[in-house]
Amino acid sequence: xxxxxxxxxxxxxxxxxxxxxxxxxxxxxxxxxxxxxxxxxxxxxxxxxxxxxxxxxxxxxxxxxxxxxxxxxxxxxxxxxxxxxxxxxxxxxxxxxxxxxxxxxxxxxxxxxxxxxxxxxxxxxxxxxxx
Numbered sequence: 265x266x267x268x269x270x271x272x273x274x275x276x277x278x279x280x281x282x283x284x285x286x287x288x289x290x291x292x293x294x295x296x297x298x299x300x301x302x303x304x305x306x307x308x309x310x311x312x313x314x315x316x317x318x319x320x321x322x323x324x325x326x327x328x329x330x331x332x333x334x335x336x337x338x339x340x341x342x343x344x345x346x347x348x349x350x351x352x353x354x355x356x357x358x359x360x361x362x363x364x365x366x367x368x369x370x371x372x373x374x375x376x377x378x379x380x381x382x383x384x385x386x387x388x389x390x391x392x393x394x395x
Contacts (some may be wrong), residue, residue, distance in 0.1 A: 281309050295330040
């Protein structure tokens with residue numbers, strides 16, 4: 265956790281809501297994978313307030329660093345699971361290299377299929393009706 269940094273001091277000068285405790289709550293929540301919205305609620309402030317604070321480049325960089333650390337933690341867990349289960353490795357391949365390993369996308373248009381079926385039904389009904 266980061267306490268008493270230059271960022272905290274800069275934010276404290278500009279915002280009454282800022283405190284070391286709130287900033288640490290936010291950074292800790294982000295490092296655990298919480299969204300910015302949830303982190304703001306935990307800290308007792310609005311999401312807009314965090315957005316304002318992120319204009320301070322040092323605070324913004326700290327938040328980004330916490331997000332990257334969280335991603336690293338999750339990917340490390342998946343890599344460890346991959347030693348025991350091929351599915352974990354497949355999951356990473358599908359997402360990281362989607363064009364090569366992902367499932368092919370269904371390019372069909374559901375509206376076209378519906379229109380095709382409607383046309384077939386109408387043709388069959390027209391064939392059943394007397395002239």
